[in-house]
Amino acid sequence: MLGVAVGSFAVLTLLVSYLRYRKMQLISLDQVEGEMDASAAVMVMLTALQESKKRQEYTLLLFEPVMAEKVNALRDFLHKNFRKEDRVFLLKRGSVLAFLQCPNEHLPATARRMVPLLTEAGFADGQLVLAPVVRDATHLLSLLEMKFEPSRSEGWVIHPGDARDLVYPEGTRDSEDQDAEAVSPGASVDPLTGVLKTELVPGAIRRLLAAQRRMGHSVTLVQVDLDELETYNASYGREIGDAILKQTAAVLMENCRESDLIGRWDEDAFMLCMVGKDDDLLRAAVRMSNQIKRHPLLQGETQIRFSAAFGLASLPNDGKNPVVLLERAGWALQEAKKRGRGTCVAFQPSLQPKASVSTAGENRPESF
Numbered sequence: 001m002l003g004v005a006v007g008s009f010a011v012l013t014l015l016v017s018y019l020r021y022r023k024m025q026l027i028s029l030d031q032v033e034g035e036m037d038a039s040a041a042v043m044v045m046l047t048a049l050q051e052s053k054k055r056q057e058y059t060l061l062l063f064e065p066v067m068a069e070k071v072n073a074l075r076d077f078l079h080k081n082f083r084k085e086d087r088v089f090l091l092k093r094g095s096v097l098a099f100l101q102c103p104n105e106h107l108p109a110t111a112r113r114m115v116p117l118l119t120e121a122g123f124a125d126g127q128l129v130l131a132p133v134v135r136d137a138t139h140l141l142s143l144l145e146m147k148f149e150p151s152r153s154e155g156w157v158i159h160p161g162d163a164r165d166l167v168y169p170e171g172t173r174d175s176e177d178q179d180a181e182a183v184s185p186g187a188s189v190d191p192l193t194g195v196l197k198t199e200l201v202p203g204a205i206r207r208l209l210a211a212q213r214r215m216g217h218s219v220t221l222v223q224v225d226l227d228e229l230e231t232y233n234a235s236y237g238r239e240i241g242d243a244i245l246k247q248t249a250a251v252l253m254e255n256c257r258e259s260d261l262i263g264r265w266d267e268d269a270f271m272l273c274m275v276g277k278d279d280d281l282l283r284a285a286v287r288m289s290n291q292i293k294r295h296p297l298l299q300g301e302t303q304i305r306f307s308a309a310f311g312l313a314s315l316p317n318d319g320k321n322p323v324v325l326l327e328r329a330g331w332a333l334q335e336a337k338k339r340g341r342g343t344c345v346a347f348q349p350s351l352q353p354k355a356s357v358s359t360a361g362e363n364r365p366e367s368f
Contacts, residue, residue, distance in 0.1 A: 035092040038144035044087070045099055045133050045140060059102045061110070062129035062144065063118075064095040071096060074123050081117065083259075091144065102258045103204070104132045105188045105196050109253045109262070112194070115156045129159045190264040192242055193249035201263035205273050208261055209315060209322050212275060220281045220314040221329040222272035224252065224288075227307045227341045229268035236299065243297055244306050251291050255284060278314035278346040285310040285344040293342050307342030309333055318347045328352070 036044075048058060065074050075096045079088045087099040102110065107130045114128070131143050146159075190197045196204060205221070212219045226248060233241040245268070252262050252270060261273035274281055289310055296303040311333025319325040328347040336345040345351075 036089045036097075037092050038141055041089055041091060041097055041099075041144055042137055042140045044089070046135065046137060048099070049133065049135055057101070057103050058133040059100050059104055059107050059110075060129075060131050060133055060140075060143070061098040061100065061107075061114070062095055062127075062131075062146070063098070064093075064127040065123055066125040068094050070123060074118075077118075077121055077123070083257075093145070097144065099133070100258065103208075103261070105200070105204070106258050106261075107132075108189060108194060110258050111158055113253065115158075118156060125154060125156065127157050127159065193245055193264055193270075195249050195253070195270065196261065196263035198264045198266070201261075201265060201271050204261055204263065205271070205326075206322055208273050209325070213315060213320065217275055218277045218314055218316070220272075220274050220276055220278045220312055221325050222274060222281065222285060223265065223311045223326075223329045223333045224248070224270040224272065225266075225309050225311075225333055225337070226268045227309060227337075229306075232304070232306065236304065240297065240299065240304060244304075247295065247297065248292055248306075248308055251288055251295075255288050255291070278312045278318070281314075282312055282344060282346045285312060289342045289344055309336040309342065310344040311336050311347070312345070313347040 045058065045060070063074060063078070065071055071090065071094050075088055075090045078096060078098055082088060082098060082100065085101055089097045089099070091097055100110075111128060111130055118124075118126075129143060129146060133140065188197055188200050189195070209219055226244060229241055229244065232244060249262070249264075249270065252272065256262055256272065256274065259275060261271075263271045265271040274284075289308060293305065293307050296305040298304070311329045311331070313319065313325050313329035313332060315325055318328050328351075331351045331353070332345045332347040335351050336343040339345065
């Protein structure tokens with residue numbers, strides 16, 4: 001009986017908060033400067049889910065600094081560092097909620113990027129919760145009201161512990177997401193590099209391209225291939241090859257946005273799917289390539305230098321079909337390999353092989 005009463009009280013609280021929230025919808029949520037209680041924040045998230053386009057994923061990061069007097073400054077810092085479309089709220093419990101349009105599989109990488117920034121900005125200690133936003137009010141309310149045990153360690157403590165064990169509460173996954181490719185982000189992360197697993201990359205690319213194409217945005221596929229990784233494995237051992245892959249993945253994650261996709265594409269390759277035109281992203285690729293070359297691995301007193309080639313193709317200029325776009329990014333990568341180590345090339349029609357069987361072009365099935 002007690003459990004039923006508690007559940008009924010939680011639903012009633014959410015209903016009252018919902019009515020209060022409907023009143024404040026005339027005000028832009030970005031203009032809400034005061035504190036918000038957890039139930040009102042839940043209604044904000046549920047309303048956004050209800051109004052969002054199909055397959056738009058939302059995630060939350062809940063920050064609780066050790067020094068309560070810094071919570072307002074933390075809210076302001078996060079508001080400046082997230083994108084305009086993301087929302088940052090100050091909760092009455094003394095924590096800050098960041099409500100993001102971000103694929104769930106990107107949360108671990110987001111956490112890894114946020115912690116150094118927080119520390120550098122003077123927010124050295126606290127608790128950070130990472131979670132998908134699902135259509136379950138009770139689950140969301142329990143996340144926002146989570147009770148933290150005092151931490152004895154310095155720095156930010158991330159929940160879940162390794163930032164990879166994100167799970168959905170039983171029965172709360174949306175029906176359109178229940179397919180073979182829809183798994184928890186914990187199972188979606190490549191254990192060596194921390195980016196999206198190879199087998200999940202095609203589906204993620206298809207969804208991202210379809211969403212951005214509906215909104216009329218340019219999107220660029222970037223194939224990244226390490227130069228002669230097999231030579232490093234043969235000369236120095238597999239452990240050095242793995243270290244090269246890890247370091248390359250770290251550079252990619254540092255230079256990409258939360259909305260970009262980063263996946264392991266092959267044994268020695270990565271795939272990026274980034275919103276923007278290839279002219280702009282070619283400059284970003286050159287910057288990443290230079291960073292990779294400037295940071296050698298150290299083995300004793302020996303510096304092991306390595307590089308990566310980048311091939312780019314952009315939607316809609318270079319193709320609207322994912323298969324065509326992938327093929328053309330591959331041709332750009334082949335040209336980059338021909339021109340030398342660490343080279344970046346954007347697709348041009350002259351790069352298409354004369355003997356290629358691409359006559360079906362945009363009419364080919366959108367799968368790979």
